[in-house]
Amino acid sequence: MTIAGKFQYKQVIAVRTDLEMSRGKIAVQVAHGALSASENARVSQQEIWRAWYREGQKKVAVKVSSEEELLELRRQAINHRLPHALIRDAGMTELPPGTITVLGIGPARAEIMDKVTGDLKLL
Numbered sequence: 001m002t003i004a005g006k007f008q009y010k011q012v013i014a015v016r017t018d019l020e021m022s023r024g025k026i027a028v029q030v031a032h033g034a035l036s037a038s039e040n041a042r043v044s045q046q047e048i049w050r051a052w053y054r055e056g057q058k059k060v061a062v063k064v065s066s067e068e069e070l071l072e073l074r075r076q077a078i079n080h081r082l083p084h085a086l087i088r089d090a091g092m093t094e095l096p097p098g099t100i101t102v103l104g105i106g107p108a109r110a111e112i113m114d115k116v117t118g119d120l121k122l123l
Contacts, residue, residue: 036085037104
C-alpha cells in the first residue's frame with residue numbers, strides 16, 4: 001500500500017507524439033496499452049499486479065518523439081524484466097495498419113519504473 005501517500009507501484013504508458021494523433025485516438029491507444037500491459041503483468045507477476053491493483057492502479061502517460069525512441073524504451077523494459085505491451089494500430093481510422101502507437105510498461109515497483117521512464121516528459 002502507499003507509504004505516506006506515495007504509491008509504491010505504477011504503470012507508465014508512452015505515447016508517440018510524432019504521429020499527431022487526435023486526442024480521442026490517443027485516449028484509445030493509451031487504454032489499449034494500459035490494459036494489455038496490465039494483463040501481461042497479471043499473468044506473469046501476479047503478486048505485483050495485485051499490490052498495484054489494491055493500491056489504486058496508478059498510471060502515468062508520457063511522451064516519446066519517435067518509433068525508435070519507443071522501441072528503445074521497450075528494450076529497456078525487457079532489460080529490467082518489466083511487463084509491457086507494444087501497441088500496433090489496426091488502421092481503421094487515422095493511421096496505417098500496423099503503426100506502432102504506444103508502449104504500456106508495468107505495473108511494477110515505482111523505483112524500477114523510474115529507472116526506465118523517469119526522464120520522460122508527461123503527455
